[in-house]
Amino acid sequence: MNTVIQLDRIDREILKELQVDAELSNQELAERVGSSAASCWRRVKALREAGVLGPAVRLVDPALLGRGLDVFCEIRMKSQNRESRSAFEDFIALQEDVVACYSISGDWDYLLHIVARDMKDYERVLMRGILNHDAIANSSSKFVLRRIKFQTSIPL
Amino acid sequence: MNTVIQLDRIDREILKELQVDAELSNQELAERVGSSAASCWRRVKALREAGVLGPAVRLVDPALLGRGLDVFCEIRMKSQNRESRSAFEDFIALQEDVVACYSISGDWDYLLHIVARDMKDYERVLMRGILNHDAIANSSSKFVLRRIKFQTSIPL
DNA sequence: CTGAAGGTGAAATATGGATTTCATACTGAC
DNA sequence: GTCAGTATGAAATCCATATTTCACCTTCAG
Numbered sequence: 001m002n003t004v005i006q007l008d009r010i011d012r013e014i015l016k017e018l019q020v021d022a023e024l025s026n027q028e029l030a031e032r033v034g035s036s037a038a039s040c041w042r043r044v045k046a047l048r049e050a051g052v053l054g055p056a057v058r059l060v061d062p063a064l065l066g067r068g069l070d071v072f073c074e075i076r077m078k079s080q081n082r083e084s085r086s087a088f089e090d091f092i093a094l095q096e097d098v099v100a101c102y103s104i105s106g107d108w109d110y111l112l113h114i115v116a117r118d119m120k121d122y123e124r125v126l127m128r129g130i131l132n133h134d135a136i137a138n139s140s141s142k143f144v145l146r147r148i149k150f151q152t153s154i155p156l
Numbered sequence: 157m158n159t160v161i162q163l164d165r166i167d168r169e170i171l172k173e174l175q176v177d178a179e180l181s182n183q184e185l186a187e188r189v190g191s192s193a194a195s196c197w198r199r200v201k202a203l204r205e206a207g208v209l210g211p212a213v214r215l216v217d218p219a220l221l222g223r224g225l226d227v228f229c230e231i232r233m234k235s236q237n238r239e240s241r242s243a244f245e246d247f248i249a250l251q252e253d254v255v256a257c258y259s260i261s262g263d264w265d266y267l268l269h270i271v272a273r274d275m276k277d278y279e280r281v282l283m284r285g286i287l288n289h290d291a292i293a294n295s296s297s298k299f300v301l302r303r304i305k306f307q308t309s310i311p312l
Numbered sequence: 313c314t315g316a317a318g319g320t321g322a323a324a325t326a327t328g329g330a331t332t333t334c335a336t337a338c339t340g341a342c
Numbered sequence: 343g344t345c346a347g348t349a350t351g352a353a354a355t356c357c358a359t360a361t362t363t364c365a366c367c368t369t370c371a372g
Contacts, residue, residue: 004222015221018214022178025329036351041330054215057308058174064208065171066160067310070258072267089304096311101304102226111228111298115310142267148245148257152213152308154223154271155252181359192321197360318369325362330355337350342343 005052010035012156014043015053019153022056059152062115069116070144073126074108076137084135085109091133097125108140161208166191168312170199171209175309178212215308218271225272226300229282230264232293240291241265247289253281264296 007015013033017024024032030040047053062068077084085103092101092112100113112130116122122141131139163171169189173180180188186196203209218224233240241259248257248268256269268286272278278297287295 005220007221015216019216020211020213022212022214026331027329037329038331038333038352039350042349050220051217052220054217055176056178056212056214057176058178058212059210059308060171060175060310061208061210062310064161064206065163065310065312072258072260092305098305099308099310100306102228102300103302103304104228105299105301106296108298110304111300140262142264143261144258144267145261146259148259148266149248149254150256152215152255154216154218154221154255156221182361183359193359194322194361194363195320198319314372316369316371318367320365320367322365323363325360327360328357329359330357332355333353335350335352337348339346339348341346 005050007052007156010040011043011047014040014047015156016153018044018053057152066117067115069118069122070147071114071116071122072142072144073112073114073130074104074140074142075110075112075130076107076139077109077135078137079135080109088133088135092130095125095129097129161206163208163312166196167199167203170196170203171312172309174200174209213308222273223271225274225278226303227270227272227278228298228300229268229270229286230260230296230298231266231268231286232263232295233265233291234293235291236265244289244291248286251281251285253285 010033014029017029017032026037026041026044029044030037033040035043044053062070077088088110089101092098092110097114097116098112099115102111103109104111114122114125114130116125126139126141130136166189170185173185173188182193182197182200185200186193189196191199200209218226233244244266245257248254248266253270253272254268255271258267259265260267270278270281270286272281282295282297286292
């Protein structure tokens with residue numbers, strides 16, 4: 001299972017286009033990738049059914065909405081047994097200020113990406129929210145000074 | 157400039173819905189947020205013009221496309237003067253395996269999010285790509301063992 | 313109280329796009 | 343070489359949706 005799916009040139013171009021602009025019509029898409037609208041539509045349908053092509057989402061501007069502070073927070077657990085990990089992960093799923101969480105190799109156990117309003121707000125999120133969890137031993141926050149690059153698309 | 161924009165309850169609900177599903181029709185959207193299609197459409201238009209509502213993108217499944225390895229790579233620069241930073245940032249913009257790059261506080265200067273095919277491929281990206289840049293003094297990679305949480309939406 | 317400004321919902325209108333059909337072209341197995 | 347299986351493009355069909363209009367409220371300044 002989870003085999004990598006084989007794509008031809010046109011499939012790849014379809015994915016490239018749609019990763020950047022989900023609003024393209026089949027007509028326009030077909031022209032860009034050099035195919036017909038019908039064929040293109042069938043390919044998109046197949047890619048969706050294969051699970052390669054996921055949901056379309058609308059991006060918003062965090063700064064304009066008062067969510068100007070990005071923070072990466074590394075977490076070390078007191079113990080890494082299954083129960084505490086599982087409990088922690090369920091807990092993180094509920095924290096809406098945490099937009100991403102990765103289990104990572106190295107000195108730390110988890111890497112959290114948090115979007116806060118400002119420093120004061122981050123204090124709330126961290127102290128009253130996340131660090132409340134008692135499986136956590138230790139944490140370290142890195143504040144984002146500037147977003148140099150940010151894209152939701154992956155290379156093909 | 158860059159003032160935070162004030163939204164009412166309905167605007168916020170519109171943003172919540174659209175952040176998760178960009179394909180909603182105005183009709184459906186209106187029902188969900190408890191408004192009329194016309195009014196809803198005017199709000200969406202205004203939110204777009206204000207820049208709050210950005211582009212719609214289509215997410216893909218990296219694993220199914222053979223991009224199963226996420227890595228976070230911290231970078232320390234030899235010097236942090238304007239020229240080397242600027243050159244490095246331009247350089248990163250061109251690296252398509254780097255999906256995100258942040259300038260951060262703390263011991264390191266930059267945090268890179270890289271999407272690679274596998275370890276062997278990451279060696280290529282890092283050694284033959286990124287570390288080639290001669291403004292870099294030092295780097296440290298953390299490999300993602302598992303994605304616990306990943307969302308493109310921010311809380312409102 | 314009055315009138316201007318701005319937002320609202322229902323309904324009319326316009327427009328564009330998704331989806332299917334069909335005849336044809338390609339591919340690989342035998 | 344032939345046949346089954348599969349993908350293709352053009353055109354026809356079927357839909358739904360965006361967008362506008364208009365009469366009506368609400369708010370608030372004077």
